Amino acid sequence: MRKVDFINKVFGLREAVVGNTIECDECDHNWKIEDGGDDLYICHECGHDNNPKTAGLPVIRKDGGNNYNARPNSQVIESKINEGGRILRVFDFDDTIAKSTAFIYVKHKDGSESKLTPAEYAKYNSKTTDVFDFRDFNKLLNNPKVIKKNFKLLQKMLDNSNKKVTILTARKLAYPVTKFFKDQGMDVYVVALGSNNPKDKSDWIEKHIKNGYTDIAFMDDSSKNIRAVDKLKSKYPDIRIKTHLVREHIDEEVQKYVNKLIH
Numbered sequence: 001m002r003k004v005d006f007i008n009k010v011f012g013l014r015e016a017v018v019g020n021t022i023e024c025d026e027c028d029h030n031w032k033i034e035d036g037g038d039d040l041y042i043c044h045e046c047g048h049d050n051n052p053k054t055a056g057l058p059v060i061r062k063d064g065g066n067n068y069n070a071r072p073n074s075q076v077i078e079s080k081i082n083e084g085g086r087i088l089r090v091f092d093f094d095d096t097i098a099k100s101t102a103f104i105y106v107k108h109k110d111g112s113e114s115k116l117t118p119a120e121y122a123k124y125n126s127k128t129t130d131v132f133d134f135r136d137f138n139k140l141l142n143n144p145k146v147i148k149k150n151f152k153l154l155q156k157m158l159d160n161s162n163k164k165v166t167i168l169t170a171r172k173l174a175y176p177v178t179k180f181f182k183d184q185g186m187d188v189y190v191v192a193l194g195s196n197n198p199k200d201k202s203d204w205i206e207k208h209i210k211n212g213y214t215d216i217a218f219m220d221d222s223s224k225n226i227r228a229v230d231k232l233k234s235k236y237p238d239i240r241i242k243t244h245l246v247r248e249h250i251d252e253e254v255q256k257y258v259n260k261l262i263h
Contacts, residue, residue, distance in 0.1 A: 102136035198228035
């Protein structure tokens with residue numbers, strides 16, 4: 001048995017640096033250290049961050065000469081970083097995990113009404129006189145279609161029992177989303193906030209930080225929600241908080257890179 005295999009078996013982890021090659025613990029893809037680029041441990045196939053988390057695995061960084069070297073002092077004897085910490089992965093639903101035919105209706109000051117798609121709403125600069133109607137989101141999903149790359153990532157997270165995975169939606173009712181997942185043969189924990197206030201998503205995550213979660217990742221298509229959660233980073237500098245803004249029509253290679261934010 002290789003030394004690295006023995007270490008991983010003892011500590012229940014799978015990160016591996018073997019010779020001059022790094023092996024991804026999510027998809028088994030491997031690459032040479034010299035081909036890793038600036039983000040050495042980020043898998044170019046699935047975007048997983050394979051940075052070693054166990055004793056005995058060399059942490060490799062660029063030295064002053066722009067060469068990759070394993071630093072001897074990085075091999076500190078510890079079983080896991082954040083021993084006893086808890087892992088939380090949070091996904092928005094609409095236009096993050098799936099799209100459906102649904103609109104947000106906006107009643108304006110002059111009495112007229114317009115409608116927005118979830119993607120348009122995420123970028124909409126509301127006026128204080130706007131009144132929003134989310135009636136389409138209180139019904140069963142109309143013609144739902146998964147966003148494959150994000151749906152696949154969610155499935156991977158659900159396969160890891162060490163991670164608490166939650167769908168955190170602004171919808172008032174969780175049932176339409178829960179039923180959607182059941183129709184896919186999936187049992188997913190869904191939290192419906194009944195609020196479009198970005199702070200409510202941030203507050204929900206902060207509550208989990210106070211309950212002992214130390215490794216948190218959040219994926220959403222709303223920049224407002226992302227900014228609200230990002231504020232927690234300075235408030236809790238010792239907590240690992242990663243956010244990922246979902247963008248439509250994003251280049252596939254870029255998507256693989258940003259998927260390192262949630263692994």
